[in-house]
Amino acid sequence: MSLNKVILLADCQSFYASVEKAEHPEYRNLPVVVAGDPERRSGIILAACPIAKSFGVTTAERIGDSLAKCPNLVIIKPRMQLYIDISMIITRIYQSYTDLVEPYSIDEQFLDVTGSLHLYGSPEELARMIQTRIQEELGVYTRFGIAENKILAKTACDNYAKKNGSGIYILSKDKLHETLWTLPISKMFMVGSRMTRHFNAMGMETIGQLAETPLEKLKMMMRRKFGKNSDINAELYWRIANGIDDSPVTPGTHQIAPKAVGHMMTLPRDYGKLDEIKVVLLELTELVCQRCRGKGYMGHVVSVGCMGADYDRPTGFSRQMKMDDPTNVTNQVYRAAVELLKRHWDGHPVRKVGVSLSQFSADDEYQLSLFDPNREKTMALERATDAIKQKYGDAIILRAVSITDAGQARHRSEKIGGHYK
Amino acid sequence: MRKKLEGNGLWESSRMMLPEHKAAINEHENALRQRQRVELDEQEWEHVARSVAESLQQRHQITLRLFHPVEELTVIGIVDRVDQMKGRFMVDGEWFSIRDIEGALLD
Numbered sequence: 001m002s003l004n005k006v007i008l009l010a011d012c013q014s015f016y017a018s019v020e021k022a023e024h025p026e027y028r029n030l031p032v033v034v035a036g037d038p039e040r041r042s043g044i045i046l047a048a049c050p051i052a053k054s055f056g057v058t059t060a061e062r063i064g065d066s067l068a069k070c071p072n073l074v075i076i077k078p079r080m081q082l083y084i085d086i087s088m089i090i091t092r093i094y095q096s097y098t099d100l101v102e103p104y105s106i107d108e109q110f111l112d113v114t115g116s117l118h119l120y121g122s123p124e125e126l127a128r129m130i131q132t133r134i135q136e137e138l139g140v141y142t143r144f145g146i147a148e149n150k151i152l153a154k155t156a157c158d159n160y161a162k163k164n165g166s167g168i169y170i171l172s173k174d175k176l177h178e179t180l181w182t183l184p185i186s187k188m189f190m191v192g193s194r195m196t197r198h199f200n201a202m203g204m205e206t207i208g209q210l211a212e213t214p215l216e217k218l219k220m221m222m223r224r225k226f227g228k229n230s231d232i233n234a235e236l237y238w239r240i241a242n243g244i245d246d247s248p249v250t251p252g253t254h255q256i257a258p259k260a261v262g263h264m265m266t267l268p269r270d271y272g273k274l275d276e277i278k279v280v281l282l283e284l285t286e287l288v289c290q291r292c293r294g295k296g297y298m299g300h301v302v303s304v305g306c307m308g309a310d311y312d313r314p315t316g317f318s319r320q321m322k323m324d325d326p327t328n329v330t331n332q333v334y335r336a337a338v339e340l341l342k343r344h345w346d347g348h349p350v351r352k353v354g355v356s357l358s359q360f361s362a363d364d365e366y367q368l369s370l371f372d373p374n375r376e377k378t379m380a381l382e383r384a385t386d387a388i389k390q391k392y393g394d395a396i397i398l399r400a401v402s403i404t405d406a407g408q409a410r411h412r413s414e415k416i417g418g419h420y421k
Numbered sequence: 422m423r424k425k426l427e428g429n430g431l432w433e434s435s436r437m438m439l440p441e442h443k444a445a446i447n448e449h450e451n452a453l454r455q456r457q458r459v460e461l462d463e464q465e466w467e468h469v470a471r472s473v474a475e476s477l478q479q480r481h482q483i484t485l486r487l488f489h490p491v492e493e494l495t496v497i498g499i500v501d502r503v504d505q506m507k508g509r510f511m512v513d514g515e516w517f518s519i520r521d522i523e524g525a526l527l528d
Contacts, residue, residue, distance in 0.1 A: 080441070105436055150432065
């Protein structure tokens with residue numbers, strides 16, 4: 001291992017539930033889940049503690065199903081801001097061991113400890129040290145996958161560290177044939193149930209079989225199934241199976257400017273009337289534009305997506321159009337979004353609506369428009385409302401339609417990622 | 422699409438991040454990049470003062486390290502003027518604050 005890098009993927013066990021258990025010591029020995037609001041559709045299990053899991057409770061199932069398995073379940077409402085804060089504290093702890101820390105999700109982070117490892121001993125000892133510290137300081141149990149690159153570290157964590165007693169596992173690249181390659185293909189990173197079926201149909205049952213398929217042959221096989229644009233995915237899967245990954249742990253990775261800014265929401269009930277959908281569309285457009293204005297972007301392309309309410313007969317659309325000029329003015333984007341909605345909505349009830357803006361340019365220069373003489377004025381108005389919202393919260397100033405029955409802006413302002421702050 | 426196979430593409434295309442979390446990370450990273458002012462002791466100040474004076478009087482090129490909140494800032498050139506009253510000095514027609522000096526090196 002001496003010449004190679006030492007990469008750790010640290011994962012927090014049942015993160016939201018662990019944080020809540022640390023905050024509520026009285027629940028220590030009880031089965032605890034964090035679950036969305038049962039009255040709205042976000043009423044599913046977001047995280048279950050190990051005790052709850054021992055009753056058969058699983059993530060993403062409905063609260064009712066969990067209660068049937070475990071009647072004395074403690075159900076806690078999510079507090080997303082708290083989880084973000086704790087995640088940041090954990091990042092800081094990792095950063096005290098190496099400056100190369102890359103958060104991959106709220107509960108998973110990559111650490112490159114190649115340069116600082118000599119201060120702490122073996123990779124295993126360092127992982128144990130961090131694990132103990134986070135357990136003591138925050139009451140969260142962390143698991144560590146250790147390997148020479150990110151994909152193997154992630155694989156080591158998901159398939160081994162999460163299941164063994166110590167929560168630490170070193171996956172060595174020259175032992176793949178007796179470890180990773182013996183696992184069924186469904187255990188591979190980026191392979192879900194659909195891809196498992198496809199690979200099985202191609203005659204591949206284990207990760208090893210995929211790894212040993214020559215890349216050119218795999219490309220041919222995938223081209224036959226998915227068309228000629230599947231070469232890149234073929235290479236991606238092949239590299240993952242072989243544990244090939246040269247991507248560096250990149251601390252500044254989240255500074256990269258986004259290609260698109262979008263908001264999407266699942267509605268609390270199905271919306272069947274155009275007027276109702278338009279209200280949510282306006283609210284989402286407002287949020288999207290607000291974020292773009294905050295970052296100093298104007299978007300040229302607006303896209304609108306709707307998902308039908310009927311699970312059995314999926315309907316809906318996702319279409320985009322180019323506006324005349326790049327803009328981040330809510331009303332202009334909204335006008336285009338409504339046009340898309342009117343043109344493509346088939347009239348069936350809708351349960352999910354999304355708006356996004358892309359093809360950005362900077363907003364410090366813009367084309368003067370002959371057709372919109374009030375642009376300066378609208379922009380000044382929006383700057384003012386943005387500043388008020390920034391200071392007092394998104395719900396402090398609303399459009400009048402938002403207080404109608406269809407409006408969701410007030411609910412949404414209480415949430416992060418669709419769950420309570 | 423090709424991007425998935427390059428650089429950090431595999432991880433950038435597969436991650437799930439809340440915008441609020443991303444904002445918190447970026448804020449923290451920017452805060453880490455903030456630099457602290459270096460306090461010079463008397464001897465070091467004396468060295469700086471002597472170097473600046475020599476550059477001013479002998480027209481020698483000098484390299485001055487200055488404080489900047491996020492960047493490493495060095496000024497290279499000949500000191501043209503020193504304005505004690507306003508606490509500033511001029512290199513190549515541009516004024517800098519004397520208070521910002523963190524080190525000096527004469528060529």
